[in-house]
Amino acid sequence: MAYDPSSTEGVPEAGRARLQQNRAGLFTSDLSVNEFLLVRQAGFRPLGLVIGSSIYHIGFQQASYRQNQEMTVLSQAMYHARELAMTRMEEEADQLGADGVVGVRLDIGRYEWGENLAEFIAVGTAVKHQGGELHRAPSGRPFTSDLSGQEFWTLLQTGHRPVGMVMGSCVYHVAHQSMRQSLRNVGQNVELANYTQALYDARELAMERMQAEALEAKAEGIVGVDLHERSHGWGSHVIEFFAIGTAIIPAEGSEDHVIPAPQPVLDLS
Amino acid sequence: MSPLFGRLRGGGAPADPAAAQLQAQRDQDSLERLAQGHIPLNAAERLSALAAAGSSALAFASDLSVQEYALLHSLGIVPITLVMGSSIYQVGWQGTYYMVPTEIQSLSHAYNESRRLALGRLHEETTLVGGDAVVGVRIEQGRHDFAAGTVEFVAIGTAVRLPPALRSSHGPVLTDLDGQEFWQLCAAGIRPVGIAAHTSVHYVPASWQTARAMGGGMFGGSWSNQELGDFTQGVYDAREKAMTYVTQQASALGADGIIGVKIDEHASGRRVSRGGIECDDMIITFHVIGTAVRDDPSLATDARVPTTILSLA
Numbered sequence: 001m002a003y004d005p006s007s008t009e010g011v012p013e014a015g016r017a018r019l020q021q022n023r024a025g026l027f028t029s030d031l032s033v034n035e036f037l038l039v040r041q042a043g044f045r046p047l048g049l050v051i052g053s054s055i056y057h058i059g060f061q062q063a064s065y066r067q068n069q070e071m072t073v074l075s076q077a078m079y080h081a082r083e084l085a086m087t088r089m090e091e092e093a094d095q096l097g098a099d100g101v102v103g104v105r106l107d108i109g110r111y112e113w114g115e116n117l118a119e120f121i122a123v124g125t126a127v128k129h130q131g132g133e134l135h136r137a138p139s140g141r142p143f144t145s146d147l148s149g150q151e152f153w154t155l156l157q158t159g160h161r162p163v164g165m166v167m168g169s170c171v172y173h174v175a176h177q178s179m180r181q182s183l184r185n186v187g188q189n190v191e192l193a194n195y196t197q198a199l200y201d202a203r204e205l206a207m208e209r210m211q212a213e214a215l216e217a218k219a220e221g222i223v224g225v226d227l228h229e230r231s232h233g234w235g236s237h238v239i240e241f242f243a244i245g246t247a248i249i250p251a252e253g254s255e256d257h258v259i260p261a262p263q264p265v266l267d268l269s
Numbered sequence: 270m271s272p273l274f275g276r277l278r279g280g281g282a283p284a285d286p287a288a289a290q291l292q293a294q295r296d297q298d299s300l301e302r303l304a305q306g307h308i309p310l311n312a313a314e315r316l317s318a319l320a321a322a323g324s325s326a327l328a329f330a331s332d333l334s335v336q337e338y339a340l341l342h343s344l345g346i347v348p349i350t351l352v353m354g355s356s357i358y359q360v361g362w363q364g365t366y367y368m369v370p371t372e373i374q375s376l377s378h379a380y381n382e383s384r385r386l387a388l389g390r391l392h393e394e395t396t397l398v399g400g401d402a403v404v405g406v407r408i409e410q411g412r413h414d415f416a417a418g419t420v421e422f423v424a425i426g427t428a429v430r431l432p433p434a435l436r437s438s439h440g441p442v443l444t445d446l447d448g449q450e451f452w453q454l455c456a457a458g459i460r461p462v463g464i465a466a467h468t469s470v471h472y473v474p475a476s477w478q479t480a481r482a483m484g485g486g487m488f489g490g491s492w493s494n495q496e497l498g499d500f501t502q503g504v505y506d507a508r509e510k511a512m513t514y515v516t517q518q519a520s521a522l523g524a525d526g527i528i529g530v531k532i533d534e535h536a537s538g539r540r541v542s543r544g545g546i547e548c549d550d551m552i553i554t555f556h557v558i559g560t561a562v563r564d565d566p567s568l569a570t571d572a573r574v575p576t577t578i579l580s581l582a
Contacts, residue, residue: 014512021520026519026524026525026526027525027526028530029526029527029530030530030532031528033446033449033450033454041574046528049530049532053501054496054501055503056495057483057491057494058494059491059494073492111537114483114549114551115484116482116483117483117497119536121504154577264581266581267580267581
């Protein structure tokens with residue numbers, strides 16, 4: 001989806017009025033008190049809660065019963081819908097003149113009543129640096145990060161800054177065992193090589209795609225990677241591997257940055 | 270009335286018809302008070318008595334943890350008693366369906382009224398005991414088997430007396446912050462001013478395209494990926510309405526912002542038959558709640574810089 005910073009596509013009348021209020025100075029944020037205070041301590045001001053959402057109909061693809069294969073239609077759907085939600089969130093952040101979005105949560109809602117329907121929603125708090133330091137991603141888009149307020153603060157202490165959330169997704173069909181294979185394995189301790197192979201394949205594809213996104217964002221690395229395996233109601237043999245993390249780059253002028261030594265404490269609670 | 274029933278209600282059937290009449294009168298008064306959005310008689314009397322006893326009251330009751338209590342104590346915040354507000358509200362919606370995206374006013378109204386009544390009663394209880402604020406408020410949405418088709422909000426927290434500097438000139442302040450959070454905000458020079466919350470429920474009929482994609486009618490479900498634009502727009506509408514009201518409430522409270530916003534959204538389907546085609550319409554419920562805050566540098570106790578620690582626990 002093309003990124004258009006001035007787009008208010010999908011934001012209804014009431015939403016524009018709300019963004020107007022946010023621009024006028026009243027902020028909303030889903031940060032907890034601790035996170036809020038730390039984000040302020042780090043020199044940022046919260047501007048408003050930004051949300052991107054998309055309700056998506058996921059298409060259909062017939063998998064070959066006995067073949068390990070990526071379900072490209074489904075992978076594509078997961079990518080496209082997440083991209084829609086994230087882009088809309090970033091566009092809202094741009095409306096507020098934010099440097100970026102912290103504490104992003106990317107959720108998928110599935111409902112029993114809509115079999116092929118999924119809701120993708122991205123929620124975060126748009127922030128702006130108070131000193132006017134530039135914190136946008138090299139691409140000019142607001143940065144996004146799924147780090148909590150605490151993690152965000154700690155990351156900045158290390159002389160790095162987030163550039164964007166990067167993700168990789170792969171929906172994969174794991175082949176069923178043939179009758180001969182299952183009979184041969186009855187009562188045996190044996191590795192099911194084709195299953196192992198399938199999971200490796202799917203995971204590698206997801207990880208590789210995430211890394212490719214990070215390279216494109218000119219990142220130095222990715223922190224806080226979360227890798228999960230989910231089956232969104234596609235039956236037991238179709239799974240999605242999803243990798244998501246925050247790509248980071250060194251902050252300007254941080255070459256001789258020294259990370260303060262942590263102080264060990266014994267928690268009495 | 271069986272004698273057993275009378276005993277269950279509190280120590281034997283009333284021997285004296287006058288006492289029974291008095292009790293009936295009190296029950297009636299309580300109901301009337303509830304109808305006006307107030308708290309029942311028993312609660313009001315207990316709390317007034319507590320307030321009248323003042324500092325000579327025996328003990329306080331609170332749901333604060335030890336740490337919260339210690340922190341609040343260091344700010345000179347004194348707990349008074351546990352206060353509660355609750356309201357069970359019947360949802361009037363009769364299950365019709367709409368042809369165009371519509372806010373289901375009766376449902377939105379039920380949620381908002383129930384929450385308003387619960388918070389109002391919490392406020393009233395706090396005022397009665399002479400509290401300046403309620404901390405550690407838990408707002409829960411209840412559901413009872415005995416009352417289908419209702420929504421309930423319960424708000425429970427600890428009423429506290431604040432030191433003069435922290436007091437608000439507009440009566441008790443409600444927050445959904447726990448003790449630590451309250452303390453931290455005050456110490457950082459930020460004053461909580463109240464709770465802002467809203468719920469909106471929207472009905473979104475499936476467009477022809479959506480119905481087709483989802484597999485209605487004789488065409489079968491679509492094989493291709495596509496966004497359901499009408500449903501997405503419906504979520505946006507519901508969300509914007511809720512957020513706009515919350516923002517307005519915060520402005521009315523004189524706040525600079527709202528923190529700790531919790532969003533709870535839920536979509537459910539509703540099977541309808543439109544022009545011979547079966548399809549699912551969507552009902553989206555969007556709850557937003559947060560604590561409105563205002564900068565008040567005079568409260569700041571010190572400018573603390575966080576230390577990085579390594580927890581050995």
